[in-house]
Amino acid sequence: KAGVTQTPRYLIKTRGQQVTLSCSPISGHRSVSWYQQTPGQGLQFLFEYFSETQRNKGNFPGRFSGRQFSNSRSEMNVSTLELGDSALYLCASSLVAGGPNGYTFGSGTRLTVV
C-alpha cells in the first residue's frame, strides 16, 4: 500500500514569491493535516482538512492556506514568502482525525527561502 506522497521534495524560492506544496494521502484516508517543522519552533500544526473542508487551523498568518480535493489530495499555499518560512513541511493522513491508528506522515517538502 502506497504511503503519503509529498511533492516536491525540495524547493528553493525567493522572498516575496509564492509556493504550492502537494500531498497525496494513503488511499482511503480522508483526513490530511499539515505541519511546519523548524529548528527553533519544532513541529507546529498548520491546518487539517477532512472531506474537502478545513476543520481546524493553527496559529499561522493568512499567507498560509490550503485546500483539499474530492480525491482527498491536498495542497498548501504560502504567499509572499518570508525568510522565516524556510522549513520542512510535513503532511499527515489518517482514516479519521484522531484515529487510533495514528497519523501517517509523508517525507516532507524542504522549502528554502532566499
Added chain:
Amino acid sequence: SQELEQSPQSLIVQEGKNLTINCTSSKTLYGLYWYKQKYGEGLIFLMMLQKGGEEKSHEKITAKLDEKKQQSSLHITASQPSHAGIYLCGARFGGSARQLTFGSGTQLTVLP
C-alpha cells in the same frame, strides 16, 4: 511545545544499553503518540496510547502511559545503531481535538 515536555533533549548511549525517554503533559491527554524521525525526513509512527496504565511494545521498544502523572515513557531495550534518530511525542488535547501537539524531541545517538 511547553504543553508537552520531553526529556532528555539528547541522549548518547553505548550499543546494547537500555534507555528511557519521557514525555510529560501539562494538560489532560486524550491520546499520546510516539514517532521516530531521521533528520530531515518524515515521521515514522511507533505507537499510540490512550488509556491510563496502557503499555504497548514493538520489537525492543515499549511505551507506557501514566494517566495520573499525565506522562508517557518510551523504553528501548538493548539499543542498536538502527534506533538512532529523533524521538517525538505528540498529544491530542481534548476529545474533539483533531491535531497533534508535539514535544521538542529527543535526539538519540547509539555508539557501536
